[in-house]
Amino acid sequence: MxxxxxxxxxxxxxxxxxxxxxxTAKSITEKSIEGNYIVLKxxxxxxxxxxxxxxxxxxxxxxxxxxxxxAYLMEEQKNILLLKKMAAMxxxxxxxxxxMDFSKGKLETAIKEYDKNVALFENNGFKIRxxxxxxxxxxxxxxxxxxxxxxxxxxxxxxxxxTLDIMVNFKEKINTDYEYFSDAGRKFxxxxxxxxxxxINSDDKNIPFDNLDDLLKYINGLNKSSIISIHxxxxxxxxxxxxxxxxxFKIIKKISKLLxxxxxxxxxxxxxxxxxxxx
Numbered sequence: 438m439x440x441x442x443x444x445x446x447x448x449x450x451x452x453x454x455x456x457x458x459x460x461t462a463k464s465i466t467e468k469s470i471e472g473n474y475i476v477l478k479x480x481x482x483x484x485x486x487x488x489x490x491x492x493x494x495x496x497x498x499x500x501x502x503x504x505x506x507x508a509y510l511m512e513e514q515k516n517i518l519l520l521k522k523m524a525a526m527x528x529x530x531x532x533x534x535x536x537m538d539f540s541k542g543k544l545e546t547a548i549k550e551y552d553k554n555v556a557l558f559e560n561n562g563f564k565i566r567x568x569x570x571x572x573x574x575x576x577x578x579x580x581x582x583x584x585x586x587x588x589x590x591x592x593x594x595x596x597x598x599x600t601l602d603i604m605v606n607f608k609e610k611i612n613t614d615y616e617y618f619s620d621a622g623r624k625f626x627x628x629x630x631x632x633x634x635x636x637i638n639s640d641d642k643n644i645p646f647d648n649l650d651d652l653l654k655y656i657n658g659l660n661k662s663s664i665i666s667i668h669x670x671x672x673x674x675x676x677x678x679x680x681x682x683x684x685x686f687k688i689i690k691k692i693s694k695l696l697x698x699x700x701x702x703x704x705x706x707x708x709x710x711x712x713x714x715x716x
Contacts, residue, residue, distance in 0.1 A: 438623075438624060438625065438646075438647065438648055438649070439676050439679050439680075440620070440623065440671050440672045440673065440679055441672065441673055441674065441675060441676055441679055442490055442491070442494060442672060442673070442674055444649055445491060445494055445649075445667075445672060446494045446497070446498075447649070448649045448652075448653060449494055449495055449497070449498040449500055450498050451650075451653055452475065452498070452500070452653065453498040453499055453500070455653075455657055457475055457656070457657070458475075458499050458500060459474075459475040459476060459477045459495070459500040459501060459502060460474050460475070460476065460501055461476065461501050461502065461503045461527075461528065461529035462476050462478065462503040462529060462566075462567040462601075462603050462607065462664075463503065463529045463531070463566040463567050464501070464529075465611060465613065466566055466567060466601060466607075466611055467566070473659075473660070473661060473662040473663075474615075474662045474663075475656070475662065475663050475664075475665065476502075476503055476603075476615075476662075476663070476664045476665070477495060477500055477501075477502035477503070477665055477667075478502070478503050478505070478569070478603065478664050478665065478666040478667070479491065479502055479503065479504045479505065479666070479667055479668070479669050480505050480533055480569065480571065480666065480667075480668050480669075481504050481505060481506040481507065481510065481533060481669060481670070482507050482533065482571065482668065482670060483507070483510070483670045484669065484670040485506070485510055485515075485516040485519050485520065486519065487669040487670050487672060487673075488504055488506075488519075488523070488669040488670075489519045489522065489523060490669075490672075490674075491667070491669045491672060492504065492522075492523040492526060492528050493526075495526075495528070496526040496527070496528070501526075501527040501528055501529070502528050502529070503528070503529040503531065503567065503569075503603075504520070504523060504528055504529060504530050504531070505531050505532065505533035505568065505569040505603075506520065506530060506531070506532065506533055506558075507533050507535075507571070508532065508533075508534070508554035508557055508558075511554075511557040511558060511561065512557075517561050520561075520563070521561070521562065524562070524563065529566075529567070530558070530563040531558065531563065531565055531566070531567055531568055531569070532554060532555060532558055532565055532568045532569075533568070533569050533570075533571050534551060534554065534568055534569075534570055534571065534584060534587065535570065535571040535573055535584045536548075536550045536551045536554075536584065536587055537570075537581055537583070537584045537586050537587050538571075538573050538576050538578070538584055541579075542578065542579065542580045542581035542586075544587075544590060544592065544593070547587055548593065548596065551587070565600055566599065566600060566601070567600070567601050567602070567603050567607060568588075568600060568601070568602050568603070569602065569603045569604055570583065570584035570585050570587065570588070570602060570604050570605070571584055572584070572621075572635075582635050582636050583635040583636075585602070585604055585605050585632075585635055587602070588601075588602035588605040588606055589605055589606075594606065603664070604631060604632065605632065608632065613662065614661065614662065615661060615662040615663055615664050616656075616659060616661055616662075616663050616664075617631040617663075617664050617666065618646075618652060618656075618663060618664070618665045618666065619631075619665075619666040619667075620666065620667045620668060620671065621666075621668075623671060624645060624646075625645070625646040625649070625652050626643040626644060626645050626646065627643060627644040627646075627655070628643055629642035629643050629644075630642075652665075
């Protein structure tokens with residue numbers, strides 16, 4: 438599958454033609470949505486410009502997406518300006534957090550980091566209602582499973598009763614159900630039990646799709662809501678650029694898997710986990 442903007446545009450157009458217009462996760466928490474819904478969810482880990490291109494495409498066909506943005510990207514004014522333009526189109530701009538990894542599993546430190554970063558968003562006019570944790574595939578964790586453990590904490594849920602993590606308590610708190618599709622690994626898959634797949638090995642139960650047409654056909658046949666998650670920085674303007682980036686990604690992934698079997702290399706890679714966001 439080639440992740441180019443033109444393919445996403447065709448997908449968004451076909452969704453609209455079938456009457457499958459998307460809504461934001463935030464809007465689902467604020468009002469009753471009649472019937473099934475689709476959330477176009479985006480993990481913005483780098484390259485806000487790419488997210489902006491995706492946002493323009495979705496807006497063209499009447500879609501509103503939820504964009505979960507890494508906090509460090511809020512430190513550049515050019516990024517904030519693009520995100521404000523995206524919000525003006527009706528898209529949700531919110532926080533893609535990795536505070537448990539930042540704090541090495543220490544909850545009180547994670548809470549302070551979370552508060553600091555939420556303030557960055559809200560001071561720029563982005564009201565936080567739903568958030569999404571970041572996966573961090575290479576980090577070494579001791580005493581906690583993943584960044585999902587933050588909103589799994591009763592203390593955290595009590596501190597932020599009006600905020601839902603889409604990968605933890607969104608489904609439970611608003612009594613909703615959905616299938617979850619992701620482009621993780623640069624291939625679309627329906628993820629089995631996305632709420633708990635950080636603590637259970639369920640890769641063999643994921644359902645892969647060869648292309649976006651197959652994904653659309655599957656979603657259209659579901660009598661169920663859907664969340665479709667993509668990483669905008671992996672999408673490009675041309676097939677040639679994508680093929681080169683995809684080759685680099687596969688080489689790095691293969692090398693990383695080999696290195697993770699070496700104990701001291703696992704510790705070193707864990708210290709530089711943020712580099713995984715770039716690919």
